[in-house]
Amino acid sequence: MQWSEISSILIMLLLLGWSISLMSQNSALKKENLRLLKKTGEYDDMKNEAKEILKSSTEVKTVKSLREKYGLSLIDAKKLLTL
Template sequence: MPWTDISSLIIMLVLLGECFILMRKNSVLKKENARLLKKYNGYDDLKNEAKHLMETSTELKTIKALREKHGLSLVDAKNIVDSVK
């Protein structure tokens, strides 16, 4: 096996490991975000914002806007919109 193949394999393995580490950190941050939102009633502000958005756009566009602006998961954004309906 030539050195270029070995070095390419090593680089790919390192990058794959970095991807897994970043995915795990992302998961931890999402859980922390959800915990803080519940603790400080952050959902009340999001519900008011969702109610305002629902007046001018569709349900799907409201969910998309909440996800983009606040970094919510699809499930969280949909639950907020459903609670406003």
């Protein structure tokens, strides 16, 4: 094996480790954000707003509205509708 191949493999392993670390941090931050939203009561406000929008709109438009207003991910916005 040449040094260039070995260095390429090492770089890929380092990038893989770094990306796994970032995903772990992202997950922890999402959990902390949800905890803070529930603690401050804003989570309940978002759920109530989602219910109100859903009365006069479709589920897709409600999810889109929540994502635009609060910067939620698709999964988080859909979770609000199912709770």
